[in-house]
Amino acid sequence: EGPPQEPTPRSDLCLFLLQSELDLEKGMEMRKWVLSGILASEETYLSHLEALLLPMKPLKAAATTSQPVLTSQQIETIFFKVPELYEIHKEFYDGLFPRVQQWSHQQRVGDLFQKLASQLGVYRAFVDNYGVAMETAEKCCQANSQFAEISEVLMTLFRRVHPSTSHRWNVALLYKPVDRVTRSTLVLHDLLKHTPSSHPDHPLLQDALRISQNFLSSINEEITPRRQSMTVKKGEHRQLLKDSFMVELVEGARKLRHVFLFTDLLLCTKLKKQSGGKTQQYDCKWYIPLTDLSFQTVDESEAAPNIPLVLDEELDAMKIKISQIKNDIQREKRANKGSKAIERLKKKLSEQESLLLLMSPSMAFRVHSRNGKVSTCRSPAACVPWLLCSLNNSSPFPLGSQMLTSLLSCTDDESPGLYGFLNVIVHSATGFKQSSNLYCTLEVDSFGYFVNKAKTRVYRDTAEPNWNEEFEIELEGSQTLRILCYEKCYNKTKITKEDGESTDRIMGKGQVQLDPQALQDRDWQRTVIAMNGIEVKLSVKFTSREFSLKRMPSRKQTGVFGVKIAVVTKRERSKVPYIVRQCVEEIERRGMEEVGIYRVSGVATDIQALKAAFDVNNKDVSVMMSEMDVNAIAGTLKLYFRELPEPLFTDEFYPNFAEGIALSDPVAKESCMLNLLLSLPEANLLTFLFLLDHLKRVAEKETVNKMSLHNLATVFGPTLLRPSEKESKLPANPSQPISMTDSWSLEVMSQVQVLLYFLQLEAIPAPDSKRQSILFSTEV
Secondary structure: OOOOOOOOHHHHHHHHHHHHHHHHHHHHHHHHHHHHHHHHHHHHHHHHHHHHHOOHHHHHHHHOOOOOOOOHHHHHHHOOOHHHHHHHHHHHHHHHHHHHHOOOOOOOOHHHHHHHHHOOHHHHHHHHHHHHHHHHHHHHHHHOHHHHHHHHHHHHHHHHHOOOOOOOHHHHHHOHHHHHHHHHHHHHHHHHHOOOOOOOHHHHHHHHHHHHHHHHHHHHHHHHHHHHHHHOOOOOOOOEEEEEEEEEEEOOEEEEEEEEEEOOEEEEEEEOOOOOOOOOOEEEEEEEEHHHEEEEEOOHHHHOOOOOOOOHHHHHHHHHHHHHHHHHHHHHHHHOOOHHHHHHHHHHHHHHHHHHHHHOOOEEEEEEEOOOOEEEEEEOOOHHHHHHHHHHHOOOOOOOHHHHHHHHOOOOOOOOOEEEEEEEEEEEEEOOOOOEEEEEEEEEEEOOEEEEEEEOOOEEEEOOOEEEEEEEEEEEEEOEEEEEEEEOOOHHHOEEOOOOOEEOEEEEEEEEEOOHHHHOOOOOEEEEEEEOOEEEEEEEEEEEHHHHOOOOOOOOOOOOOOOOHHHHHHHHOOOOOHHHHHHHHHHHHHOOOOOOOOOOEOEHHHHHHHHHHHHOOOOOHHHHHHHOOHHHHHHHHHHHHHOOOOOOOOOOOHHHHHHHOOOOOHHHHHHHHHHHHHOOOHHHHHHHHHHHHHHHHHHHOHHHHOOOHHHHHHHHHHHHHOOOOOOOOOOOOOOOOOOOOHHHHHHHHHHHHHHHHHHHOOOOOOOOHHHHHHHOOOOO
């Protein structure tokens, strides 16, 4: 046989076109989900307008009698332009609904959005009258007992749908149109993002967006006080919603700023240089109360003369240079050539990292204050949506703030950290002065703080414990492995901390730096950690995320690990795999109050033993589980999901979940995310709902087990969502340290956010009564 033929340019072109066509189809499918979400949002908004209009007709009828509740003028003032708004959105909904129902990739909807945008003038009249309407409704409630009773009945009905609201019906409902108009541009941004530029809708949607942006800018000063009155209740303390690094343009120069968004103001600061041991300090550059704040994106044609853009190639070159300097620092440290060379390299590194931070942000926008202050800023594209969204929603964001701050403010001599799995064997320890009951815990740093990841068994009555236990620890930007030795204290010998909690006696503490260069070859390396005269012998082996998170289908289809979930459930004649049910049952029996459950690793040999038992359908597996540490059972469950050949959320739907979580309108987002979830194959859906209920029950014990919904989402998000096929993220230069790229970081954060979203939903409707009965049956 001859040598394999090189692919021809023609074949490469065909593959490229085929891939482009597949990507376009996926994008158009997401467009349908976005439109379905917009429909659901419109339906909710129409129901709010209907509730607002509900008392209007009887009030108008009573106004013509001898005993009117309100005068015709009062009714006209309170309900001004609400019927017109209802008719506009009813016409829009009635036009959009059949087009989404009869969906095709060629379906056009741009004309409907363009027409809706052209009717925004009605909102101008509504906003202008808003203050008078609120004042009139308030006075009528106080002066007229009949109107007050009607208001109370309406509020009771409204609270059944929105139990969290604390406002009266007129406040809650009259605010809805104000809230709706502030979201109009965000909804159009979402739709445009998923509409190809070649689609006939694209220019129409762009025109609708332009009209909406211009309209929103024109009424921004009027709606900001309304928004403020709804987001910060009287008497509440100021709360931090979000913070991030951004770049401010000062007299044409880029300046790095740390921006904080509070419930009542936007604060712009400069991070001070800090000396060792000091906490972070800031210089305040300016602040604007949200009541005086407005901002707009800067058109690129307008921005170009004043704001020099940096090419992606130049940014990539900066990143490569930073990586090379970090390698040089590590090399100098190993060679022990003295501190002067290292200090020079650190200075160069600091300069390059500062330059990269200043040059990377590309999306320009202007911040306006009512008193005339204008600031032009640039941010990563992801930052403007959170600012917009937070101003409109005033809802705290669960992710990103601490992570981003820690990533961007790491000290110059630190390595970028490791992402993947660290296998650690705790062999033995020597140097204890007397026999006692001894155990160790393993901790790694994660975004600025240490997290307990593993715990050995207690070795009783010895001064030379031989644990020989292996653990697999997940690393998230970790640079240090810390080990703590404890004496297990029973009953009265336990030490009491200041908060009254009992604890075991710490015998020693030590740590080892996780050097990416040294750990790169993926072989076991022995090390000894010295602490207070005690020596602990360890072996460590690192597997980067690029290798450790690669899903590998099992060659044997008779087991459960590495086998498609539908194959397993069909073979077992069950709706949820036996392994999932057994692990959850055992954890709920005795692991719900275990500190760090699902975060703390179990002994690797125990996990592998359980894996083998489930794979061969060992009848004694339940007996094995009852005798094992509960963390090993939790580790087995995580390993099962991690080794599925396809994620529980499927490869097909994963991109859509990642796009859906980024939608701006909360009602549209909920509709999109639920529709996507209920579109999963039955076995995947029911298994996820079963696991979701379990994780919520775990979080209910957060005060004891320290596992919040956010912590559980961090542990399970990548495990349940990470797609099966992934291009290698290894650096092109093998001498570079193995670390997670920015794309990995963003992807992992997205996976965590998707799971957290479902964990925080109060209820997820079952797809139909049959599935609901299956899900809650004892014969799952």
